[in-house]
Amino acid sequence: MQKRLVAVIDTLESDYEAFPELRCTCGNRSVVPDVVVISTNQVPLDESGEIISSDVDFAPPWVIEILCPTQSQTKVTGNILHCLRNGSQLGWLIDPSERSILVYQPNSLPDLLAGKDILPVLEDLNFTLSVDEVFAWLQRKI
Numbered sequence: 114m115q116k117r118l119v120a121v122i123d124t125l126e127s128d129y130e131a132f133p134e135l136r137c138t139c140g141n142r143s144v145v146p147d148v149v150v151i152s153t154n155q156v157p158l159d160e161s162g163e164i165i166s167s168d169v170d171f172a173p174p175w176v177i178e179i180l181c182p183t184q185s186q187t188k189v190t191g192n193i194l195h196c197l198r199n200g201s202q203l204g205w206l207i208d209p210s211e212r213s214i215l216v217y218q219p220n221s222l223p224d225l226l227a228g229k230d231i232l233p234v235l236e237d238l239n240f241t242l243s244v245d246e247v248f249a250w251l252q253r254k255i
Contacts, residue, residue, distance in 0.1 A: 114179055114207065115147050117250040128153050129174070129237050136168035137176075139199035143168070144192040149237065172200035175235050179207045182217035193217050203235060212248050 122131035135149045151173045176196045178189045193204035204217035213227040234240050
């Protein structure tokens with residue numbers, strides 16, 4: 114699912130890029146979300162245009178976590194909330210076992226979405242995706 118999310122987001126014609134497992138340091142703490150989406154002008158580059166770091170020193174605009182059976186939902190939720198408190202605009206907590214996605218946005222209660230519910234994305238992205246479509250990526254095509 115992580116691979117598919119990164120690929121889909123990166124194929125959009127936008128000013129954003131998706132990265133798996135990018136360390137984000139903000140508010141005196143580092144988190145490593147499953148997927149982060151940052152503006153292309155925030156990607157750390159050297160003078161020749163090559164990416165120079167595997168981490169950033171800011172809260173990414175969009176944080177996506179995919180809950181594994183061995184993970185603590187409280188800890189993962191805490192990471193998303195930490196990013197939101199430090200400048201992130203959107204957080205998703207994908208729960209494959211429940212086939213649902215908790216959506217976090219600043220200054221509002223989380224939304225629990227499932228089925229045909231359309232997921233919110235960053236405002237600048239021209240992109241529509243339902244919860245069912247996300248979980249369809251788990252199906253192996255033969």
